[in-house]
Structures are given as structure tokens and as C-alpha cells.
Amino acid sequence: MTPAYLPIEVEHEAQAYWKSNGSYRVDPEGDAPENHFYCLEMFPYPSGSLHMGHVRTYTVGDVIARYQRLKGKTVIQPMGWDAFGLPAENAAIERNIPPARWTAQNIENMRSQFQRLGFAFDWGREVTTCDPEYYKGEQWFFLRMYEKGLVYRKNSMVNWDPVEQTVLANEQVENGRGWRSGAKIQRREMPQWFFRITDYADELLDELDAMPDWPEQIKTMQRNWINRSEGVEIDFALGDDTVTVFTTRADTLFGATYLALSPEHPLVAREAQQSKELQRFVRACQRMSLAEADMARQEKLGVRLDLAATHPLTGESLPVYAANFVLMEYGSGAVMSVPGHDQRDWEFAKKYDLPIRQVIAPDEASAGSCDLAQSAFSDYGHLVNSGAFDGLTSTSAIAKIAETLEAEGKGRVVTVYRLRDWLVSRQRYWGCPIPMIQCSECGILPVPESDLPVVLPTQVEFRGVQSPLGDMPEFLNLACPKCGGKARRETDTFDTFFESSWYYARFASPAPKAPLIDPQANSWLPVDVYVGGIEHAILHLLYARFFHKMMRDSGLVDSNEPFKHLLLIGMVLKDGKKMSKSSGRGADPEKLYTRFGADAVRLATIFAAPPTQSFEWREESVEGALRYLRRLWSLGWREAEAEITPSEPGEASESELELRRLARESLNKADDDFGRRLHFNTVVSTAMMLTNAISEQAPSAATREAYEVLLLILSPIVPHITHFLWLTLGKSEAIIDSGWPELAPLAEGRKSVQLGVQVNGKFRGVIELPPDADQLQAVDTAREHDNIGKFLAAGELRKVIYVPERILNLILS
RNA sequence: GCCUGGGUGGCGAAAUUGGCAGACGCGCCAGACUCAAAAUCUGGUAUGGGCAACCAUGUGAGAGUUCGAGUCUCUCCCCAGGCACCA
Secondary structure, three states: OOOOOOHHHHHHHHHHHHHHHOOOOOOOOOOOHHHEEEEEEOOOOOOOOOOHHHHHHHHHHHHHHHHHHHOOOEEEOOOOEOOOOHHHHHHHHHHOOOHHHHHHHHHHHHHHHHHHOOOOOOHHHOOEOOOHHHHHHHHHHHHHHHHHOOEEEEEEEEEEEOOOOEEEOHHHEEOOEEOOOOOEOEEEEEEEEEEOHHHHHHHHHHHHHHOOOOOHHHHHHHHHHHOEEEEEEEEEEEOOEEEEEEEOOHHHHHHOOEEEEOOOOHHHHHHHOOOHHHHHHHHHHHHOOOOHHHHHHOOOOEEEEEEEEEOOOOOOEEEEEEEOOOOOOOOOOEEEEOOOOOHHHHHHHHHHOOOOOOOEEOOOOOHHHOOOOOOOOOOOOEEOOOHHHOOOEHHHHHHHHHHHHHHOOOEEEEEEEOOOOEEOEEOOOOOOEOOEEEEOOOEEEEOOHHHOOOOOOOOOOOOOOOOHHHHOHHHHEEEOOOOOOEEEEOOOEEOOOOHHHOHHHHHOOOOOOOOOOOHHHHHOOOEEEEEEEHHHOOHHHHHHHHHHHHHHHOOOOOOOOOEEEEEEEOOEEEOOEEOOOOOOOOOOHHHHHHHHOHHHHHHHHHHHOOOOOOEEOOOHHHHHHHHHHHHHHHHHHHHHHOOOOOOOOOOOOHHHHHHHHHHHHHHHHHHHHHHHHOOOHHHHHHHHHHHHHHHOOOOOHHHHHHHHHHHHHHOOOOHHHHHHHHHHOOOOOOHHHOOOOOOOOOOOOOOOEEEEEEEOOEEEEEEEEOOOOOHHHHHHHHHHOHHHHHHHOOOOEEEEEEEOOOEEEEEEO
16 A cells, blocks of 8 residues: 655655764765865855745755765765845844844744755855854955955045945946946945955956856856957157057057047046036036946047147147046046047047048958948058058057057057956945954054954944944944054945855865865865856856955965856746746745645756756646656555565566666666756656656566666655655665666667668658668668558669668668 | 857757657646546647548758758847947
């Protein structure tokens, strides 16, 4: 009698077993580093409860971790909490709960949800980033980088989010709006802390070429973001001043007819003191939309300055403009305008009636493509009207002109990047305090290492959006560590991307004896597979790469990159939109696993699509998954209760042999899909086919063998039911510890194989052949086939293509 | 505009090296069981024709390479994501 499948009971039993056996604990002194496997999913922000996107990401990671463990690897799969961030502050402001308490409650809830879903996390490695024990490490590291000169404070034009009341990094501004608030970003000049990520721009860019296991899409996005351009800086004399411009087209230098400066350029600011018109223009530019797409379409506007620049090679006098299309952040904030060969300069020149001069001629006389009355000609070509450089190609002219300028001290070859230094200070409360002190006598000083951590007070009251730290004298005031006089603490906190930039390393060294991580973390690093959402393509994944390189150069880690293989999980959609708490009604994971069981939810998310693909969530898929698990369950009891006498070699029937072949093929297929392809939906298909094949036969040694294979290949996906059924079969060892099976190859070969037959390239039927049949035999058998024979009768056989075990194609004349 | 993916039944998808397109599911249809329903089981399910065996058509569109193309090449269309006044 088969008992009913009650997922909740089965799952509790399995989870209790794993817990009492410490199945996921990994002894740090464990085995050889070569056998270590580090499987990591991006840790969550503790927002309150899990959504389907979480379930999918963590299930995929869990499948990988469990598979690698079956394959004999020593696997760590840690979990923790990215616990600092704005939602906690917003909850505090709206509901008057201190952020620390709100966060702790959410963590409690989400941890129990994780446990209920049966993820193989080693909770002994859990970290919470708002824990002073955790952020002490990054305060220490920040100070170390400060000493090294990789951290600096600078007064600069920054992105201000008026809703969140804080500055944002460039990476956190999307289309001119704050990435979380959606508020229009304002430009403000403020003193802020920066990491010198641009020092690593070249390495961050070049290393991407040596990362074959990262998706091309992400590498492209990071390349675009860093955006390296090789070019020439050219100095134009402006009376006693000098304006430096950056260009990648030094070959067009003789075509420069004016200079254009960014409205934020210091020279413009200086000139504006004497000009009301210029002041108005600068202010108007500040108000304009910062959205790149808008900017690209904006009309080119400018105001002429009362200055004249001297062309460095011709000595010609050029007018100077403040222009809205020149960005202060890129290059030097000033450009030489070549209207003949740059479309933006051309449009500006047309508007303000400035001369347009041709200095590049197309290499092949293609009349239509070069009509400076219609538009600029921006392709490479050869030089004209350029004095001694006439006739050179653009490429050689760039080098020659740079050389000439360098010799005269009027220019130099430089490389510029779109990537800016990482702005890490935030004017918010719920984050890691920046360990700096301001003394009225001694200026800005680091907190002495012995005073770390600077602990964020958690007993706070909010009065509006502003950080409560400013109203807390007990936090603010201290004696200056240098002069002993009155000093104040920095009240800004770190960008929360700071905490997530190194947590993966801390997981590999859960109780470090060193300040940040232990050298032993290197036995796990880099992370073998990193699983997460594409939304972190630039922000988190670029910062973490940068951080890893800084840690390497500080002797803390010995690898170049943090994540070897990056697996980006597609989105779970509902009505074509990304699922979140608000839009995912009816697909609350908790409701689903309470009703259908964790295994059914896991199976449904894995079976729906390959991990990288987005899919539309449908509740029927969990019902289907449960239906399958019930079939697996009753088949298991059938196998457990059947009395099977092992058959002697040679005794097995052809159908039993066929099943044993299928079991072997399924095992290999699952191995390849889990290990190499990372396509898990096809493992489920394979398992279902094997299930169907077993069900069609009466219990035998063959069905028993196949059923055990079935449980093993399913166990990474549905660990609870397979744990239970494995023991039901009478096994003494738990399935999680059983290892990936090795099945002895079958002595009995196939009697016959099927072969598809085409006539004139059209498929006409299937024939049975001995596995070693030759072409003659194949053609003869095909002739005997009714349907194929009919088509063969239509003409004379002219050519035969025979690929054994693949195809027979018969060509008639 | 540039870059990166992708386009296969009513739906999710499979086809990994060019070799029987649509496996495996979901949904739907029919049947069995039942007083009935649910659950379960059996069969069917790309499109058109045919009682059927089969035949024709079919992987966004068009061309090409090949004995043979969802898969390779070229041109184009559409969708998603990224970048974008970057000098």
C-alpha cells in the first residue's frame, strides 16, 4: 500500500536530517584546495520576504552546489545579508521602527524561508553587513587604501538625489534619474570621498578578454562603461592662459575653427563673472535634462566668450565658446571644434555662422559622401589644407601631429576613460560610518586603527529624511587623536555597494584572524560559479572586480578576479513585467511551498526554462510539478516493495536491456547538462522520460537500477523527496552523501540500430540495421522498406550518402 | 546611431558536432473509472489533404553553400537589454 505523498512531512524530515548531520558544514581545514568548489549566489537585501526571482536564483545555485557535491567536490555555498540600505530608513521614517530592528526582523523571516526551501547553505558562514564585526573590516581597508592614496576626498560636481537626500555614484544615475528614487538628479558641488577606480581602468578592461566564462553581454556592458579612448591632449594659448582640449582626431587639427568649453569649465565660470548673458546660459544648462538620450537630441547652443585662442600650429586666432554639448566629465571639458569633420561641431557652426573647413578628403572619390554643405565628413581619409601634413592618411597624421606637438611642448598622447572615480560617501544614516575625523586644528584625519570599528548607533529617532547622526553629540564629538582638541566625526556613510564588494571573500574566511580576510580564503577563491541577476551587470560586478584587485595588491588575495564563471539568471515575469512584491500577487513563494511543497516549487522553476532565460510565471507549472512528484513517489514505493531476484548475466530481456541502456544515457546526459551546459530544464525532461520508461515495465533488477539513477539525477533539484525515497529503497546512506553513480558498461551490445533514410534529401522512413552494417547492407535494407522502396522505384540510384548511425541519403538521377 | 542577445505549435520549451523539427511538460479534446464531480489512468493534439497507410507545407522574411540547413554565409525585418552630444 502506497502512502499519500505529503510534501510538508517529507520535507521536514529531510531538513531535520541535514541539520542534525551538519550536512552543509565544511570544515575549514578540509581537503585539498583543488577539490574545493565555491558556489555563490548574490546575497539578498533583507526586504522582508522572498519573491519568485529569489527562489529561482537560489534554486539554480543550489542545484549546482548539490550536483558538485555529488561529484565529490567539497562545496561551500554560503548565505548572508546585504543589510544596509535605504528601505530600512524609509521603514523607520514611515513606521517609526529603528532600521536595525526592521532589518533584523526581515532577516529572521527570510532565513526561515530559505531553510524551508531546503537550500544547502552553510549557515555557519552567515554574515550580516550591518554587523560591526563585518564592517570593521571595510573601515580598516578604507583607511589602508587612504594611506596608499587610492582613497581621496575632493570637492567636485556630483549627482544629488533630491528625494533620497544624498549624492549618488555615476553608476547609480540612469537616464538622469536616481536608480532607486527615480528623481531628477541635480548637479551640486560638494566635498566627497572617492575610490580611485580609474587607476584600475586598464586592467578592468583588458582582463575581460581573459574571462571566457562571463556572458558576452556583461563584458560588453562593462567595456562600454569603462570606454577607453586613445587620443591627444592639445594646448591652445588664450593670452596668458592655456586651454587643453582632448581629441581622438588630431589629424583634423588644421580644420579647427573655434574652441568649445563646457558650461562647467573653470574658465567659463571666471568669464561669467563679467557677463550676465553667460551667467544665464550656465544656469540654463544646469537645469536642462541630463538624460543622455535627450541630450543627444538637444539643440546645440552656446555663448561666445570674450577670449581668443591661438592655434598651436598655424598661430591663427580662433573664437572661444561656452557650449551645451561639451561635457565637463569627459576628457578635459573642452574641445577643438572641427565642423568639417564632426557632426556636432558642424551643427554648432551652422547655427552660429562659423567657418567650415575641409582638411580630410575621402580616400576613394565618392562624391556624395563628402558634401560639407550638407553634413560633416567624419570618416578617416587623407589630409588636405594641412600644411606639411598634406597627403598623409588620417592614421599616420594622428601620430605625426602628436609627435610635432609633443616636440613643441604643446600636446601629448593620452588615454581617457568614461569611467569616473567611485564616489562612496552617502549623506544617509543606515550604512557603514566612514572612519574619518575633522579637527578644526589638524584638518581631516583617519580614525586610529585601534579605535575601529566606528560603530553606527542603532538607537535612533528619525525626524524626516535627514540622517539622525547629525543630532547625536555622543556620536559626533570626540577628542582629536592628534592634538586632543575638539573634533567631529564624519557623518556620511559608505555606499552600500562597498559591503557587497568583498562579502564573497569574507564567506571564504568566516572568522578571520586577520583584519579583513584570512589567507586561507584563497583555497576557495575565486568563486567557481557566481549566480545572480543581470541588474548588477555594471554596479556590483564592476566594484567587486575593482575591490578584488585592490585586495590582491594589498596581499590579501592571490587571484586576479573574484568570479570565475558568471551565471546570470533570467527574470521571472508576471504579465510581461518583472516580478516583485507588488506585482507578484498569487505567486508568493511562501503560499506556493505551503500548498505544493518546496520540491514542487523548485522543480517548477527549474523545468520552466534554462537558467539564463526569462520566463512567464504560471501557477499550472507547480501543479504539473506536483503531479510528476506524485508519480515518482508511487513508482518509488512500487520499487521498494517489489521482490526482485537479481537476474543472471544473459538472462535479461531485450526490454530490460533497453532500460539499462536508457539509464546509462540519462546519467551521462544529466552529468553534461548539470556540469558543462548548466541547462537544468533538460535534466528534468530526461528524468521524466526515464520515469515513463520505468513505469512501463514490471519491477526487475533493471527497473531498480534505473530508478536509483533517476533519484540521483533528480536529487539536486528536488532534494527532499529523493532523500526520502532513497531511504525507502532500504539504502543505509543518505542520497546527499551517495556520490554520483558509476554504472558498469553493458556487456551486451545492441542487436540493431535505427537509421533514418532520405531519398533525394527528403525523409522517407526508418530502417533497422545491425550496428556494424556497411553501406551495401544499408541500401539493400532500404530497398526492402515499403515506403522507401516505392520512392526508389521512381528512378536510377546515382549516389549514396551513408553516415553510419546517422543517415542514409539515396540520390536518384 | 553603435554594441550584445534572441525570433521554433494554443503556451513553456527540446533538437549540444549540419543528419527523422516540435522531445519533455502545460493547456485543450476524447475515452475509462464515478450516481455525479474532483483526482487518477488511457489515447489524441504543428498546418492543409486523406478512413488510413501516407502526401504536401512548415523553425521571422529573402537569397546562398550542401546529398542534406532551426543549426553555416549574406541581405533585411521584428523583439529584449545595454551604450549614446564620449570629442
